[in-house]
Amino acid sequence: MIRLTTNILGVFALKNGRIIERILFPMDVEKIADRLEVIKDGVSEEEVAIIEKLKRSGVREVYVIDPERFPSTLGIKFLKDSEIIDPSYLAEEIGIGREEFSELISKVNLELAKRRLKGIGRDQILIQAINSIDELDESINKLVKRLREWYSLNFPELDYVIKNNETYAKAVSSVDKLDKGLRNRINSLRRESTGIEFSERDYEVVTALSDSILCLYSTRREIESYIDHLMSDIAPNLSTLAGPMLGARLIALAGGLERLSFLPASTIQVLGAESAFFRFLRTGKKPPKHGVIFQLPEIRSSPKRMRGKVARTFAAKVAIAARADHFNGKFVGDKLRRDFLRKIEKLK
Structure with a gap:
């Protein structure tokens, strides 16, 4: 059983608890933080290099904590590893003392926290x-x-x-x-x-x-x-689904990406139509079917009888995209867009 693990020290392949392959990260806090950000939803160069070595030695399957992070194009089978390998054990194995390791963890965590704080408010x-x-x-x-x-x-x-x-x-x-x-x-x-x-x-x-x-x-x-550019960085899923300008307007109307991510689809559907919505509450007239999302070509060009359904479908996808973006989820924008267009076809 071959296990692959990545931590602040580098990438390690183990067999029966013994290190058989390793590529260490540079002992530089910023560079380590760079690699840890890459592996949040991608694969680092060091991981690819280790996997290639394992393949050449005849390994066909590897156990990892998050198999979904690794694409099938790497040519090896990734299985779910239920046990987390203690990084302090690996530090000891490669000759890094406990105090030095603890200090490195503190510095890297501080750097990552600084980056997260910089990201807040974008x-x-x-x-x-x-x-x-x-x-x-x-x-x-x-x-x-x-x-x-x-x-x-x-x-x-x-x-x-x-x-x-x-x-x-x-x-x-x-x-x-x-x-x-x-x-x-x-x-x-x-x-x-x-x-x-x-x-x-x-x-x-x-x-x-x-x-x-x-x-x-x-x-x-x-x-x-x-x-x-900002939307591709801050909210790539929402940008792909709605387009950067409409996506930005939805974020602005909600008061921020975090607030948008917590809104139900029914509220997202009428963002920008507040005056019409309050008129409905006051007079009992028909509620608005859509707000700013009417700018979406697929909604605007739909027959009147269908617009409400198309708007509801789109708002539900926006809710998913906003949550994926806010909580640093994987990129699902293309899939959300395809699903939305497919549902529109079924509504016709």
């Missing part, structure tokens, strides 16, 4: 980022409305030709920023425009406003990219 940064997106959108919409009203005094036809707000701002800033076809059309309309004349100073000021709007669009894209 969702609060995410909340600030997603709220910034909302405020940017509000500012952009107000400024674009003002820009359209202002520039329409000089070139009213442009307002009818370009419906996209960012493209409109580009056209005001400089037609050279547009594609050739649209540029030619605008130049043609400009020659026959019925608008009033602008002075050079008028153009300078309105162009400055359009440039500011374009800068806000650029900032929005930058923050959105930042949210994508």
